[in-house]
Amino acid sequence: MNKIIEILNKTLSYKLAKSLFAEMKDWIEIIGNMGMNLFFSLKCLFTGQLKSKLFFEHASRFGVDSLPISLLMVGLAGMIIALQIANEMVKQGAGDYVGMLVSICIVRELGPVIGGFAVISMVGSSMAAEISTMKVTQQVDAIKVLGVNPIYYLITPRVFAGIFILPFVVIIANAVGIIGGMVMSKLVTELNAENYINSVWVGLSVKDFFVSMFKGSIFGGIIALSCASIGYRTEGGAIDVGKATTSAVVWSFILMLIADYFISFLFY
Secondary structure (H helix, E strand, O other): OHHHHHHHHOOHHHHHHHHHHHHHHHHHHHHHHHHHHHHHHHHHHHOOOOOHHHHHHHHHHHHHHOHHHHHHHHHHHHHHHHHHHHHHHHHOOOHHHHHHHHHHHHHHHHHHHHHHHHHHHHHHHHHHHHHHHHHHOOHHHHHHHOOOOHHHHHHHHHHHHHHHHHHHHHHHHHHHHHHHHHHHHHHHHOOOHHHHHHHHHHHOOHHHHHHHHHHHHHHHHHHHHHHHHHHHOOOOOHHHHHHHHHHHHHHHHHHHHHHHHHHHHHHO
16 A cells, blocks of 8 residues: 555656645735734724824835836827737728726726736835845844734735825826827827827716726735735745745736736726
């Protein structure tokens, strides 16, 4: 019997199943850690223990640090969409709908999603690396010795800073994306700017702006929570810091897109 088990242990199927089980266990642990950290963050907020200084410090990182790259990426996205569709729509006599189509694409999807990607690359990765470095160098243990809850100090301010600030980043990025589409439409097809703007106002509604800001708020919380939680559970050394940072970025991307699907399904 032992010999049969030993042979089975060497098979590719067993190795794949073992690897899959280990990955699933790791996923469950990460989701569980995120859930617990979110619970403690909400507890910190409702008990009035959220430090305003830390909140505004991380809000500045989410807003100011990520704004330039967010504006650049969303602006280019608007220009690319207009470059692809403006000429063909004008040929078909639908030039008055170019602004509508570009603005709907930007406000409903590309603005929040691309803005979220920019925040992950600029803020989320550095956040995960910072917290994981503190964990492996025992700085988190020093915080505990001082009688400070590390969740309240390291994770909570980041989560609520992301929830509060990212919607404003998204709104500004949306405006830049729409303007980028207008500029490109003018360059490609000589489309009148007034017609473009009128088309934008006809195509968009208050609901679109609300959903866009709501997505930004949810995405900001997801990015901060996932990156901080994965960084906080890091153990080992420098190699593990790099792995944690990579894992945090991947998880942020995946969870953000899953949330985007459910929000879009709910509202549209």
